[in-house]
Amino acid sequence: MKKFLKSLYLTKRFFAVLFTIVGFFVLSYFFQELFGAVKLLFYIFIALFIFDILLLYRNKTGIQASRILPDKLSNGDENAIEIRIVNRFKFKVSLKIIDELPVQWQLRDFKIEAILNTSEEKKFTYHVRPTERGEYHFGNLNVFSSSILGLVSRRQQFSAEAIVPNYPSFLQLKKYDFLAFSNQLKLFGLKKIRRIGHTMEFEQIKDYTTGDDVRNLNWKATAKRNSLMVNQFQDEKSQPVYSVIDKGRVMKMPFNNLSLLDYAINATLVISNIVLRKHDKAGMFTFSRKVMDRVVAQRRKAQMHLILETLYNVETDFAESDFSRLYVDVKRHIKQRSLLLLYTNFETMDALHRQLPYLQAINKTHLLVVIFFENTELKSFMSKKATTTHQVFEKTIAEKFIFEKKLIVNELHKYGIQTILTAPENLTVNTINKYLEIKARGLL
Structure with a gap:
């Protein structure tokens, strides 16, 4: 029961609908004929709320997620990090993905929002730029799933803790x-x-070809062979x-x-x-x-x-x-x-x-x-x-x-x-x- 309550989150839509119904109840105080309809509306809201919970928790697997990290980060550069999500629900879900990033980045509002169809798999890539060498501690991966009703959200936490060193670029x-x-x-x-000078070691004498430096012509070898010969050097x-x-x-x-x-x-x-x-x-x-x-x-x-x-x-x-x-x-x-x-x-x-x-x-x-x-x-x-x-x-x-x-x-x-x-x-x-x-x- 404790685990269930920790994973259950009420959405903004839930509170919006609830406050609307409360408003109608207040209004029915002045207009008695509205009270019955508002009461029925409240019961329907409770029923949909329970039905939404059953939709999200009937499937034990729900969402499968994993984070793919590089072996090491490159300091001062944009490093790609990939998250893979698979929808195991029998219906379309809205997702909010919150990754627990290292404290060095001080990112408190990082999230990825998406919609996945039944059995659909998606890959999400985001980039981070580390600026301090050392170890970066990544925490768990949190995925919040909501059905089409959107009254509640189910949190699934995937153990993805990892330590990635940040090396020079x-x-x-x-x-x-x-x-x-x-x-x-x-x-x-x-x-x-x-090149304006020579700090080169002599390698060999070869036949002259177009593009060779004429300053390297070997005149003695040219006279003996009766064809242009050049000295070839190596650095x-x-x-x-x-x-x-x-x-x-x-x-x-x-x-x-x-x-x-x-x-x-x-x-x-x-x-x-x-x-x-x-x-x-x-x-x-x-x-x-x-x-x-x-x-x-x-x-x-x-x-x-x-x-x-x-x-x-x-x-x-x-x-x-x-x-x-x-x-x-x-x-x-x-x-x-x-x-x-x-x-x-x-x-x-x-x-x-x-x-x-x-x-x-x-x-x-x-x-x-x-x-x-x-x-x-x-x-x-x-x-x-x-x-x-x-x-x-x-x-x-x-x-x-x-x-x-x-x-x-x-x-x-x-x-x-x-x-x-x-x-x-x-x-x-x-x-x-x-x-x-x-x-x-x-x-x-």
Whole structure:
């Protein structure tokens, strides 16, 4: 009986009809001749109420439902979750599906409404966007069924509790995976880079064919064979590429509900895969007060899995990052000249100047690329029209901060340090662009 009462819900239609009948009873107080008809109407309402309950509870199975979850969620991306519903009633039913979503999303009004015919099966897909790495706890699946009368609703609760880990954006990784060998880079905002130098190893001498670089003609071999011969080169491979992530408090700033740290983590996962596909060595480490989460740059089958698992556990410590520690660690542990992609953020010239000596020292022995972020909130604020003196003052301050970011870029270029100033949402594309440019120009 207790189980029955817990599953039985009165609908809005029930209360609407009941209040209407109560109104008629009040009206019959003034018009005695209506009382008999209203009384009959009340008995009919009670009968329909009981009949509706019998319709919904006569079939023990009622509705069958299940939720299909991915093995893991992709951070910052739209993840598809599917719900399958089968109607085992002998009549058409109206459904309201309430899924118990993880607390991280704070969704209190999530529901799906549908109508199913007899024995009909439907699939419902909804999308969620997680913005915090970690475990997401899904609760039970609740389905409320109503007959055509709609006076009561039967709740069926399906045990669908599950814990799904939220990993760095592997969907982005799949999206950009083919770019290392694709000729359609412009579709994704990537630009073709013209090779302007040679950092290549000699492979063989071959016959000249249309399209070969005439600068590679081998005149001695041409004279011997009496036909044009060219030197063929192959790219130098297995060059170390490290993603260096600043996990200090400056990287906790959120944009579109995703922190700069998570944007950097997602970009690191994608660029590491591209690096391995280009036959280079991919590695990573993080730093704040000390260097942590180190993955030595290598080319092996398990490298991407190791990087993914390491990135999953990276969290900020809200401290001010120590760039002197970074310099000492790089000097001590990275002996071969490497490409270092440093994800950090500088808001002012003073902040840059405090760390500039260490960046210069690192750039002497390695190819350093400093990647930091535009404040897109300030840009959107600047696009609004100022109507008051106070707003003009605020826009002037915002413009000063935007201009200071450009000064930081110029200051780093002055000391020969490669830079990327990017909006957070364009970080991955711009990082791939820079890597492909460095490879094409032979800077490493």
